[in-house]
Amino acid sequence: MRIRDTLKLAAGAATLLVGAANIASAASVDEVRSVRVRYDDILLNTELGNTVLYRRIVSAAVHVCGSPDIRDLDAMAAAKTCRRTAVERAVESMHSQRLAALIVTGDPLLGNPW
16 A cells, blocks of 8 residues: 655645545545645644644544554554654644644643654
């Protein structure tokens, strides 16, 4: 199973697209799944605001990358890589040191998703 993920920042809109595609043998190479992550309702200049955005990004990555059967170790590893890459790219696109720090430390309540 190959994973391709993308991230796009919608120009002029306060939304973040986190996307990934599971490219299985039956799926098209051009198939890209994405989820909009809104952040226009939070203050990004605060620690709490960045934590809320980080949780939304992680949740979107989990949704887009899927949750394969736990018995399929290859699929589990691919989904984990997909989630981590999608989160890292989304955070990187925001150019926020506070948000980037959460990749290393994880969510203050939930820890690190990987």
